[in-house]
Amino acid sequence: MISKEELEHLAQISRINLTDHELQKFPTQLEKTIEYIDILEQLASDDSVTLDLQELKFEELRKDEIKVSDEKQLCKNITEDGFLRGPKMK
């Protein structure tokens, strides 16, 4: 079983509050999922296999040019001075 502490830790690093219902249900459900993916351990380790499916050549990369898009309001909660209002830090 995933312990309550472990679940709370995962929820904390993921910055998610869980409902009481979820706190009850999740330990078993997550445990089952983890058991299911545990089978990966049996996979023979072969370090010679490259893990990367895609490569990109340096020559293909974006050139260093400025492109300024037209003034759009990209974010909400913008003050008159242009700052974004967020929750307090302390």
Place this chain on the structure above:
Amino acid sequence: MTRLDELLAYEVVEGLTEGQFTAEDYVTTILKRIEKVEPKVHSFITLDTDGALSSAKIIDKKLKEKEAIGQLAGVIVGIKDNISTQGIRTTCASKILENYVPTYDATVIKSLKESGAILLGKLNLDEFGMGSTTEYSRYQPTRNPWNLDCVPGGSSGGSGAAVAAGECTIALGSDTGGSIRCPSSFCSVIGLKPTYGRVSRYGLISYANSLEQIGPICRSVRDLVIMLNIISGKDTFDNTSMPSNPISIPKRLNKLNVGIIKELITGSDQEVTKSVYFASEKFKEIGCPCEEVSIKNLHYALPSYYTLASAEASSNLARYDNLRYGFDYSIGEYKWDTYFSNVRENFGEEVKRRILIGSYVLSSGYYGKYYLKARRLRSLLRLELLELFKKYDLLIGPTMPILPFKFGEKIDDPIKMYLVDINTVIANLAGIPAISLPIGFSNGLPIGLQLMAAPFGEQKLIDASYELEKIINIPRRPNSI
């Protein structure tokens, strides 16, 4: 004459060009159809009726003035609601993005607009694409037009159902582990997950970036080809996109060698298995020999998929802290980290489960055990498949191991739900193209055949699908609605 809402996309373009009807007639007919069936099916999250009508008028004006029109001019296309549309709310079927109106169009949307397509609205899905039934949508679940008690499949369930029910002529879906093919199979329409990199992902709201692609859901192979060609291509806004050759409708079929994946047959319902054998007979009729093959690493595919998808999801979904965009939730007196946790409580259960699993497999100490192994399996599987594609042009099997099932049947057991993706995740892990083609019915419920090909082997998928479509007669319009 066929009713306007039953026309295929290329028929719509022909009809408009020849002056048989106006775009406004066609759009109005579809809107009436939606009015009639939407209360039963629930395909849409957002409808842009006014936008569609005014686009139709523009097309009509162009036609009248004999201006050039695009390849999909006037055709109504529905968009899965995880693809960014400028000025039209894009929710991912999540509370978290309830009020999010994008400031930009996804690259595929730009291409569609250039082709003259009319965007009618945004289609339902499982929240952020995580699910196989649309039951995880924060809105109402979409119902299967062939049997309203059954799920339409997911996550692009709205797309599959809308196309099947005639609420739009074509739809775009996205496929991370089967999200285009599953609803295509369950709703008896054609859906393609392109080769990884063929279609730009710019503007597709990421669930698991390394696995997913945008793709078309249609009622005919010809429509699918038109749509695929419009959305394919290297995009400077997506470093993982690649150039590709356009696909064409085959003049005649060359012999293709077909491998039937043994493991996918044995793991399926009997009715489904029967249909696959029926398909293999049809392949033989069109001159393509079939034999059974085995994929050694298949065993690990689903655990590997869930590891990678959850890992990427946990990181992709971190940005939803409601500071820059999102929904109404006052910052109040909260300190920032409390605020983040409170806001993010509004994800649905399945999304939360995957975020937590993702955080778990990436945690220090577990990375090597899960994430790295999953990556390794991915490479091994791809190598194994590439080897098989030296001998076989196509690998086939059922798209879904089971028939469409009833609502609520699997929702309480995540593992049970995950297991229905077992056939489809292969193509996402390997980055190869895969199509789901309607192949028959059992008790009035659709069955789909999945065809896979080597990377950028879409032409072969189309060649075979086009021939099969001709000789397998499948009813197109569900009677239940």
Place this chain on the structure above:
Amino acid sequence: MSMVMIGLEIHAQITALNSKLFCSCRGNYRDLRPNSNICEICCGLPGSLPIINQKAIEYSTMMSIALGCKVPDKIMFYRKNYFYPDLPKNFQITQYNVYGISSIGIEGKYELDEVKQIRISRIQLEEDPGRIAYSEGGMNVRNTALIDYNRAGVALIEIVTEPDFTGPKEVRHFLNKLSLTLEHLDVCDTLLEGSVRCDVNVSMNGGNKVEIKNINSFKEVEKAINYEITRQSNVYGRNLKIEHETRHWDDKKKITFKARSKEEEHDYRYFPEPDIPVIVLGSNFVANLKQRMPELPNERFERFRLKYQLSDHTSNILINDKKLADFFESTLKLHFSPVEIANILVTEFKSLIEDDTEGRDYLKNLKVKPEHIAELVKLIEGNKISRTTAKDILVKIFESGELPTEVVNSSNSFKITDEKTIMDAVHSVFDNEKSAVEDAKKNREAINFLLGKVMKFTNGRADAKIAMRLINSKLNE
């Protein structure tokens, strides 16, 4: 004496870039209205993807070469996952070397001087977060933070050293040389506010490592280290143990203080960035870049010594001020007289600047240009003006921006070579300085005093050689 081990983690913005690391917004975010230098990509809108800047890879490779690092054929990016309001995606795209090599530079060795070598663990390319301008609200808003994402996505080079420094002086020496390198490669204008930042780790007597974060300029680094060494010595002095911990530098109070323990508990959950494929630099990449890259400070030093025959001392002064060195070489193009020009620049010219400058980009606004210095040196070498006059002219043209010949013509400052005029001056000095004349007759050393008087009498314009000859002959009369 206790043993001190210090390691550095330096972040330098690539201020030379036009655009950000993953989008086409301006790299120069300074002095812009908040949140006006952002786009879908750098403020992390759903569905946007990073598109890596080619030039950023070149600049970070140059720094890797300069610090003696190996540059692999293929590089990768990773995600570092943590939540913070200045981080639009709540992860940072960076590089990471734990599961194989991914970063642009590794295993570097940098010669600090003839004896001391600093090992560079790695150099990596990453994105800067935004800025929290007010953490507790501005004038009219309480209980909120004000955030500006203009900086988010600006390219940073992170340089991590092994704990090879044994004291603050070595650190200062290294940071000076590093600044010069950043400047010479035109990677980073280190004088721009916030363009370079430094984290430091300090351990003593083999004890636990203490990390100090938030040091926002190189100048503060030495102070922070000194403070930390004193603090740790005191702890040891009381026979207590040093905790492994993270502290912050408070640059107002000039102290380090302990971070709240929660902030240290990071599990960054690194994994490869799926939106950026592996980037293949190719086997000739480094060799090609070496050919094209600007001269490094030590290479320039050698060239100044060998090609221009400058002394170590003069070369050093020039190299330590890249703008002055550039000014020097521009002047040489107009008039090739390296020793004379260098001497003027490192003495009178530099002292005038130091009186006159607030630091930044001072040469740009200077009225004196290489043309002025070239002309001045020509006048000296053509024996048209004396060195003393040259000094005065320099002062004048610093003010007015006139060309030296204009000053000379208008103020009648040409050197006096006419023997009769100089003789008149000598006579006059001999009349007024009788005792000095007597001294000089006995002690030839005192003759310089008389020369000085003659020069003063002629406002420094007399040809010193002629004046000396005339003084000598008059003394011998």
